[in-house]
Amino acid sequence: MGLSTKIGKYQLSESIGQGTFAKVKLALDTSTGQYVAVKIIDKKMVMQYKLMDQVKREISTMRLLNHPNIVRIYEVIATKTKIYIVMEYISGGQLSNKLSYLKRMTEQEARKYFQQLIDAVEYCHSRGVYHRDLKPENLLIDGKGNLKVSDFGLSALRKPGDLLSTICGSPCYASPEVITNKNYDGAAADVWSCGVILFELLAGYLPFDDINLMNLSRMISRAEYKCPEWFTGSQKKLISRILEPLERRRITIAEIVEDEWFQINYEPFIGINCNVDITLEATNTAINEMERKSTEVGVSKSSSFINAFLLIAMSNDLDLSGLFEEQQDDNKKKTRLGSRHPIHETIEKIKDAAKDASLSVERMNNSKVLIYQKHKMTRFSRICFNLSAEVIQVTPMHCVVEISKFVGDPRMYKEFCKSLSGLLIDKPSGSDELQVPKIVSSDGKDVQENGRLEDEGNSISKTLCGYSSL
Numbered sequence: 001m002g003l004s005t006k007i008g009k010y011q012l013s014e015s016i017g018q019g020t021f022a023k024v025k026l027a028l029d030t031s032t033g034q035y036v037a038v039k040i041i042d043k044k045m046v047m048q049y050k051l052m053d054q055v056k057r058e059i060s061t062m063r064l065l066n067h068p069n070i071v072r073i074y075e076v077i078a079t080k081t082k083i084y085i086v087m088e089y090i091s092g093g094q095l096s097n098k099l100s101y102l103k104r105m106t107e108q109e110a111r112k113y114f115q116q117l118i119d120a121v122e123y124c125h126s127r128g129v130y131h132r133d134l135k136p137e138n139l140l141i142d143g144k145g146n147l148k149v150s151d152f153g154l155s156a157l158r159k160p161g162d163l164l165s166t167i168c169g170s171p172c173y174a175s176p177e178v179i180t181n182k183n184y185d186g187a188a189a190d191v192w193s194c195g196v197i198l199f200e201l202l203a204g205y206l207p208f209d210d211i212n213l214m215n216l217s218r219m220i221s222r223a224e225y226k227c228p229e230w231f232t233g234s235q236k237k238l239i240s241r242i243l244e245p246l247e248r249r250r251i252t253i254a255e256i257v258e259d260e261w262f263q264i265n266y267e268p269f270i271g272i273n274c275n276v277d278i279t280l281e282a283t284n285t286a287i288n289e290m291e292r293k294s295t296e297v298g299v300s301k302s303s304s305f306i307n308a309f310l311l312i313a314m315s316n317d318l319d320l321s322g323l324f325e326e327q328q329d330d331n332k333k334k335t336r337l338g339s340r341h342p343i344h345e346t347i348e349k350i351k352d353a354a355k356d357a358s359l360s361v362e363r364m365n366n367s368k369v370l371i372y373q374k375h376k377m378t379r380f381s382r383i384c385f386n387l388s389a390e391v392i393q394v395t396p397m398h399c400v401v402e403i404s405k406f407v408g409d410p411r412m413y414k415e416f417c418k419s420l421s422g423l424l425i426d427k428p429s430g431s432d433e434l435q436v437p438k439i440v441s442s443d444g445k446d447v448q449e450n451g452r453l454e455d456e457g458n459s460i461s462k463t464l465c466g467y468s469s470l
Contacts, residue, residue, distance in 0.1 A: 006030075007084050008077055010038060020396050021045045026089065036074060037090070041083040049396065054153050059085065061152040064127050068269045069120035071140065071150040090148050092141030099136055104204030107232075111264060113139075114198045116147040118262070119269050121190050122253045124149075130156045130164065130186025134193035135173045136200065156186055164189075171213065172196065172206050176221045176245045188247045191256070195242030202235060203228050207243065221245060234261035335417050339391070339399040339424040343367065346391050346399045346424065353420035357412060367391045371416070387413065389420075 005012045010027040017024030022041045029036050046055055062073035077084040092098075095113065099105075105113075117139065124131060131138075131152065138151040154168045163183040175192035177184040199207045207225035210216040219225070223245040227236050238259050241251040256262055339346040347369065354361045354371050362370045368390045392400045401424065403417060 007038070008075075010036060010084075010086060012038060021049065021051065027086070035089045035091075037087045039085040039087065041085070043081055043083060045396075046083075055083065057155060057157075058151075058153045061129050061155045061157065062087075064129060064157075065124065065152075067120055067123045069116045069147055069149060070123070071148045088148075090140040090150070091143045092145070094137050095139040095141055095147065096136035098141060099200065099204070102204075105201050107202065107235075108265075110198065110201035111262070113147045113201060114194070115262065115266055116269075117149065117194055117197065118253060118256055120147070120149045121194060122257070124155075125160075125187050125190070125253065128157050128159060130158060131190055131193075132156060132164075132166075132186065133169045133173075134190055134197065135170050136197060139197070158186060160187075161185075169193070171216055171220075172208055174220065175247070176223070177247050179217050179220055185247060187253070188250050191242060191250060191253060194256075195239055198242070199225070199227075199239055202231065207239075232261075238262065335403045337401045337403070337417070337421050337424055339401055340397070341399070341424065342397055343391050343393050343399055346401060349423040350389050350391075350401065350420060353416055353423055356419045357416045359412075359416065364388070367393075387416075 007027075009029060009031050011030055012025045012027045014026050015023055016026050016037065017039075022039050025038050025040060027036050027038045028034075041055060046052055059073065059076055062071075066072060071090060072088040073085060074088070075084075075086040077086070104110075117134075121131065121134070129152070131149065131154070133151060133154040134149070138149065140148040140150050142148055156164050156166070158164065164186045165183050167178060167181055169178060169189075171179065173193045173196045175184065175189045178189050196207060208216060208219045210219060223243050225243065227239070231239075238251075238256070238261050242256070244250040257266075257268075339349065341349060343366075347363075347367075350369055350371075351361045359371050359373060362372070364370055368388060370386070370388050372386050387403060389401055389403045392402060394400055401420070403420075
């Protein structure tokens with residue numbers, strides 16, 4: 001296990017999850033002898049990528065909730081460099097892990113999980129909380145086989161009837177109104193995600209799945225899916241009412257609960273008032289102090305940070321499988337290349353590629369450069385060459401480079417793009433293994449959250465375990 005550390009009354013031990021901005025450790029509450037999960041957030045990283053509001057929102061939201069099917073938060077501890085969120089430890093891992101080896105579940109088991117999911121979501125909505133990122137990776141299974149909803153990093157607090165506008169969540173589970181960038185009802189959006197999960201539990205695969213995000217968007221907007229032959233009539237009826245593309249016609253949670261198929265062996269839980277005393281004062285003070293210091297020392301702000309939905313808007317034919325390969329738009333004279341390097345290293349790679357092609361680079365801002373020929377051109381010259389390259393950050397370790405050609409020899413343009421493409425896919429220094437990230441929608445959410453880090457002989461799966469989107 002390595003060296004252990006004690007934070008307050010909690011004895012930290014092995015890591016059970018790892019993200020870009022946070023890790024989750026198993027810990028022992030020395031006052032009770034019970035195991036807990038402690039999410040450790042690096043405040044410097046949170047400040048750098050402007051995720052303070054997300055952290056505060058997650059803590060504030062979880063304080064409001066106390067339900068048997070929702071992961072509980074016990075305590076928040078803040079130090080000068082870290083924020084520790086102490087939560088309920090769920091030993092069974094993610095629902096997605098169970099799906100991966102079961103392929104599909106029995107009707108009885110799928111119905112049980114769906115009933116518990118609906119119970120938890122209905123309770124959240126009654127408290128004005130809309131999850132907005134429901135998916136099997138964020139659903140945990142405890143030692144008794146019960147479902148627990150986790151990861152409220154993208155949740156929203158609203159009064160019933162108030163509309164939301166932020167595009168977030170994971171594309172395959174997002175509702176039509178979310179992916180089309182419309183104002184939407186958070187309750188209806190969560191219901192859609194529950195329907196996708198129900199389909200996946202019963203079928204063993206997603207109803208909407210395509211590596212091309214534009215195709216995926218069309219499938220979701222039109223509710224184009226096909227039920228497998230083993231689906232019963234009752235299952236098809238319920239799913240069709242949930243996966244209704246028109247928000248106003250979509251079934252509500254109250255109607256789901258009254259459904260005949262849903263009612264079989266249904267044992268509703270009743271949420272109780274949360275009596276956990278969690279003060280945010282220390283956390284807010286610590287984050288505000290970090291924000292003040294970052295302003296004083298001039299911490300550079302992230303130039304551009306995009307999610308999967310914004311990637312859709314970048315291209316009419318953006319294929320996710322080619323995100324880290326060359327993408328050309330001949331009509332607009334643009335090329336997009338994927339970079340497996342952080343933004344500052346990507347800029348250096350652009351300079352190296354320009355040097356290889358005997359071109360000069362002029363920095364326009366933190367994320368954009370102008371590239372031109374080294375020698376001065378006369379006003380009579382017809383061989384001038386000019387282009388720009390903008391680096392758009394997808395994750396802290398992965399970027400998209402959009403190259404816009406203004407004028408010049410197409411052969412030189414292709415030579416530069418070819419040289420840059422080779423440099424961008426090189427393995428980052430100090431990395432033993434190159435991992436292409438899984439792209440998901442989040443405000444700075446970790447796109448490698450499902451990568452497994454399991455050690456041989458270790459009974460605990462070292463994934464993010466659904467505890468964190470950070």
